[in-house]
Structures are given as structure tokens and as C-alpha cells.
Amino acid sequence: MTVNRNAAVRAIPAVFLAVTSITVLLRCYVRLRLxxxxxxxxxxxxxxxxxYAMFCGVMIGGSLYGTGKHFADLTASHRVTAMEYWWLCEIGYCFSSIFCKCSICIFLARITIKRPHLAFLxxxxxxxxxxxxxxxxxxxxxCRPVxxxxxxxxxxxxxEGTCVNTEVVIxxxxxxxxxxxxxxxxVGIVPFFIIRGLNMxxxxxxxxxxxxxISCIACCAVIVRIPYVPTFADQDFLYATYEVAVWSNVEVGLGIFAxxxxxxxxxLKLLRTAFIQPGLKRLSSRSSSGPTAPKPDFVSVSSYPSPSVSLFRPGNVMNTTTTIQADGEWVADPESCSPRASRDTGMRTNDILIQQTFNLNTGWESRNSSVA
Structure with missing residues (x-):
């Protein structure tokens, strides 16, 4: 089956642009609001x-002028414009790939506990x-001039002009x-060593x-692209390098998405609490007449990150609240929990509530934490 290369060069960036835009907007909502x-x-x-949005835009623009088509099927002006768009794609690919990979590494650095892991990142x-x-x-x-x-x-x-040997670029x-x-x-292996020592x-x-x-899945696109690298030397450049263009876009798109x-x-936890858990509670109340044992939902961290990574953290002091509770009827009980918790939550009758609020100082001056 013959693949319409020009249509693929246009469709794939459009799909990944939509998907990555949604995930990045959701990420911003989580980090800014939640x-x-x-x-x-x-x-x-x-x-x-x-x-990456610029990368996708110029890639789609290049497809309108001939990316994925044979030189013989294009006019001279269209060939020149398509190659100029390809040159812009190289800029978009390199910068978006660098920013994406650095973002993922810094994300892991924020949860890293041991210095060797941080140095590796x-x-x-x-x-x-x-x-x-x-x-x-x-x-x-x-090329000279560019x-x-x-x-x-x-x-x-x-x-007139000169270009370096294509073998060097390859x-x-x-x-x-x-x-x-x-x-x-x-990057895909590091989380195993970071998380395996946590008490959870x-x-x-x-x-x-x-x-x-999951962010390491972008390497799949890199590996798939390797066999097509020699197409840089093909005389029918726009048609032959179709796979390189597509897989380069997929690589960055997968990295940003993951x-x-x-x-x-x-x-996801907020959605589960708002929509899924109420339905499960109604079902469980119909099938069971007795009280059920409370299920803890917390993570205990045995040690705290080094102050050397405070550059990558949004703040030096943060509050962490751990709560274990069962079902019951709410009543006010300000003496059973922290002052902040007494304002936000109350006790229930025939219930057990264990709550701790930790003030963690991850600044340069001190690594001590106090328990309120």
C-alpha cells in the first residue's frame, strides 16, 4: 500500500499538537491551581x-509546499520554500527536544533523595x-551562506554557495x-532507584x-528513526526524508505528552474523589451493613531531599498533611487535630482520625523539619 507522505507530514503534527497542548494545559492547571x-x-x-507548536506549524506549512513529494513534481519556488520550512523544523526540533528532556530530569530531581541520583540526572x-x-x-x-x-x-x-559533506551531518x-x-x-530507569527506598x-x-x-517512551521514536538517517544524502531530499521528519516530530510529542x-x-485523584468514590460508597452501603476498616491513603518519606536541589523547587517551605479516617457523621472537634485541620475538616462520630502536619524546610540554611 502506497503511503501518502505529504498527507502524513501534515496530519501527524496536527494530532500530536492537539494532544500535547491538552496535557500541558492540564499540567499547568494542576501545578498552579491544585x-x-x-x-x-x-x-x-x-x-x-x-x-514544539512552532515546530508543528512549520512542518505543516512545509507540507503545503511539497514536503513528502518528489522534486520533479514541484516548481522551483515551492522546492525552495519547502526546504526553508525544513530548515526551520531543525531549529524547532532541537530546542523543543532539549527543553523537554531537561524538564523531565528536573521533575525527577524534585523527588530525588540521594545525591548520587541527583548527580546522575x-x-x-x-x-x-x-x-x-x-x-x-x-x-x-x-551551508554558507545559510x-x-x-x-x-x-x-x-x-x-553560489557551499555545504559541508552530507556524511558529516549523518x-x-x-x-x-x-x-x-x-x-x-x-531517565526511565532512575525512578526505580528513587522510589524503591520509600516507605509506601x-x-x-x-x-x-x-x-x-513513562517519559522514556520517546526513545522508541529515536530508535525507529535511526535506519532512516542515511536519507539525508538522497538527491530527492523532501521525499526521501519523510520518515526522519515524522519520527522527529513523534519523538518530541511523546516526550512532552508523557x-x-x-x-x-x-x-486524577480529584476526579476519582468527585465522581467514582461516591458511587462506590453507595454500592458498598447497600451490600454491607457493618462498618468497614479504614484504608490509609498516605506516603511516608524517610528522609528529605538535599538542599542542593532547592533551585529546582518552587518554594523552601511546604506543608504535608497525613490523614487516616473511616466513614461516619461529621462533628466539630478542634482539639483532635492540627489548627489548620480544625478549620478545614472535623471529626466524625464513631470514627478514628489521625492527622499530622509537617512543616518541611528544604532551604540552604536548614534541613530540619518540625512536627505540629
């Missing part, structure tokens, strides 16, 4: 989304930024793909590791 802790990782992801970020910038400058400055990259396809004998792309795939896989039920550990590791999805647990 958690109220908008950090560096969120800012970088928003920046990655903005550049710094190494991944450094490698990602360095190899990304090297590839970007190599692609952008491969505009010769797109004007040469007009095949005008009066147009070698750098191979190097970038290898480093990017290794970094993505490493094993099922919740598995879920947390899965959520934090990296934002890992932050949406508070929103």
Missing part, C-alpha cells in the same frame, strides 16, 4: 510546548544539552540519536515508578 507549586520543570515544559541533562546544541549548530550552519541550504534546490547556476545525527536514546532509557505499599511503588518512567502525564496524579 498543587500551587509551579516549578522550573513546569516552566521548561511550557517553553518546550511553545517551541545532572549528567544526563548536561549530555542532552551539549549533544543537542552541537547537532543544532551543525544543521543550521552546514540560505544556500534552501536556495540550492532551485538548481539555478547563478546561485555521522552527527547518528551520534545524537545514540546519546538521546541512552539518556531517555536512563509496593503496589503504589509500582504505580509511581510506572508514571515517572512528561506532562506524570504530573496529573492530583487531578
Amino acid at each position: 498543587v500551587k507549586a509551579f516549578g522550573w520543570d513546569d516552566g521548561l515544559m511550557v517553553l518546550a510546548m511553545a517551541v 545532572y549528567i544526563i541533562m548536561t549530555c542532552t544539552v551539549l549533544i543537542g546544541l552541537v547537532l543544532m549548530f551543525a544543521l543550521l550552519l552546514q 540560505s544556500y541550504f534552501w536556495t540550492r534546490v532551485a538548481f539555478d547556476p547563478n546561485d 555521522a552527527l545525527t547518528y551520534a545524537y540519536s545514540g546519546v538521546a536514546a541512552c539518556c531517555d532509557l536512563a 505499599p509496593w503496589r503504589r511503588k509500582v504505580a509511581a515508578i510506572g508514571i515517572c518512567s 512528561g506532562s502525564l506524570a504530573t496529573l496524579h492530583p487531578l
